[in-house]
Amino acid sequence: MSRQAMGTQSPRKETSAPLQETLELQLSEVEMLLSMFPGDGELTLEDANAVNRVKRYLEGGCEVATPSRIEFAVMLSVAEPPVKIVLHVCLPHQYPSVVPELFARSAALDRLQQRQLNEDLISFVNTCERGELCISLAIQWIQDNCQYYIGNVKPALEMSQKSPEIQKTFYRMWIYSHHIYRHELRKKILDLAKKLGLTGFCLTGKPGVICIEGVKQDCEEFWHTIRYPNWKHISCKHTETIPEVSSIEECRVFKAFEELIFEAHGDYGLRNDYHMDLGQFLEYLKEHKSEHVFHILFGIEGRSHS
Numbered sequence: 001m002s003r004q005a006m007g008t009q010s011p012r013k014e015t016s017a018p019l020q021e022t023l024e025l026q027l028s029e030v031e032m033l034l035s036m037f038p039g040d041g042e043l044t045l046e047d048a049n050a051v052n053r054v055k056r057y058l059e060g061g062c063e064v065a066t067p068s069r070i071e072f073a074v075m076l077s078v079a080e081p082p083v084k085i086v087l088h089v090c091l092p093h094q095y096p097s098v099v100p101e102l103f104a105r106s107a108a109l110d111r112l113q114q115r116q117l118n119e120d121l122i123s124f125v126n127t128c129e130r131g132e133l134c135i136s137l138a139i140q141w142i143q144d145n146c147q148y149y150i151g152n153v154k155p156a157l158e159m160s161q162k163s164p165e166i167q168k169t170f171y172r173m174w175i176y177s178h179h180i181y182r183h184e185l186r187k188k189i190l191d192l193a194k195k196l197g198l199t200g201f202c203l204t205g206k207p208g209v210i211c212i213e214g215v216k217q218d219c220e221e222f223w224h225t226i227r228y229p230n231w232k233h234i235s236c237k238h239t240e241t242i243p244e245v246s247s248i249e250e251c252r253v254f255k256a257f258e259e260l261i262f263e264a265h266g267d268y269g270l271r272n273d274y275h276m277d278l279g280q281f282l283e284y285l286k287e288h289k290s291e292h293v294f295h296i297l298f299g300i301e302g303r304s305h306s
Contacts, residue, residue, distance in 0.1 A: 019093060019094070023057065023058055023067070025096055025133060026054070026091050026095060027051065027054060027055065027058075029133045029135055029136070030072070032136070033074065033135065037074055037075075041075055042075050043073070043075075045071070046071035046072055046073070046090075049068075050067070050068045050069070050071065051070060053068055054067045054070065066093060069090055069093065070090075071089065072088075073086050073089070074086070074139060076142060078142065078143050078147075083108045083146070084106060084107070084108070085104055085106040085146060086106070087103075087104050088104075088105065088224060089101070089102055090102075096132055096133050097131055099126060100125065100138075102118075102122065103118060104142060105224065106146075106150075108150050109149060111221075113149045114221070117142075117149045118217070118220075119217065120145070121138060124138070124141050125137075168244055168245050169216040169242070169243050169244070170214070170248055170251040171213065171216035171220075171239065171242075172213040172239065172241075172253070173211070173212050173219050173222075173223060173236055173239050174209070174210075174211055174293050175209065175211070175234060175235070175236050175237065176207065176209055177207065177209070177210070177231075178206065178207060178233035179206040179208050179233070180202065180203070180204045186204055188226065190202065190257065192225055192226065193212060193222065196214065198214040198218055199212075199213050199253075199254040199256055199257050200212040200257050201260050201284075202259050203260045204260065204276075205261065205262075206276065207297075209297060210226075211290075213253065213254060214252070223236065237296055237297050238293055238296045253288050260281070260284065278294075282294055
């Protein structure tokens with residue numbers, strides 16, 4: 001596949017298909033990929049039991065309405081000299097009728113190169129026929145085209161100038177976690193948000209909530225960086241997008257990224273089993289005109305301390 005495959009094409013229309021049919025296709029693709037990457041560490045399932053839960057669901061033996069999504073990472077050795085690239089994959093329940101969630105990462109790429117690689121990868125996947133499995137095609141695309149990104153910033157700059165609408169997409173993500181306690185994790189969240197120029201907050205304790213806002217690609221990089229490889233109890237509950245904005249700064253609700261610690265209830269010490277005061281959190285959201293997400297995050301209507 002030549003680099004011309006990265007050119008702009010019209011995205012394929014998404015089609016609908018029965019859930020059983022799409023899940024069966026997903027299982028067949030995962031089995032194929034496992035045979036393609038049988039080595040230790042080549043293909044790693046995010047949740048080793050996810051595939052089994054999908055199988056039980058298809059057999060009618062699953063208690064839940066829908067099974068967990070299948071997520072995995074593929075370690076690729078590409079280019080000369082060999083460079084390691086990890087492709088993270090998350091399969092929505094309706095994939096391949098909808099686009100899969102993909103993100104490639106490599107220590108050999110700087111931020112600009114990695115961003116451009118992922119933008120072009122997504123553009124390529126959007127040209128694939130909906131309803132057809134495309135993870136192996138995405139892998140092949142990376143293997144064929146990674147040479148244009150590694151150690152070569154100029155082509156990426158030229159490509160980015162051709163897609164200003166991508167650069168100017170404002171994004172806000174609302175991320176929920178069962179808890180956020182560890183000092184190292186909290187520091188990683190704060191440092192990464194600062195590095196990427198994101199604003200928002202991190203509510204520590206139980207539950208934990210992270211809001212980030214800024215350029216869409218920076219938000220996605222933040223999400224994939226903190227999520228992998230082993231943060232299990234975390235999910236993106238809600239996203240807000242404003243495409244083709246003239247100023248990212250004017251869209252921000254939060255002027256900085258801060259850590260929130262409200263009055264806690266419970267054992268703050270040995271057990272790390274303390275709950276944040278959600279009433280105070282609701283007041284904070286109201287101050288930032290974001291109280292609408294309270295129900296989305298917690299499934300209940302918010303009541304302030306009045």
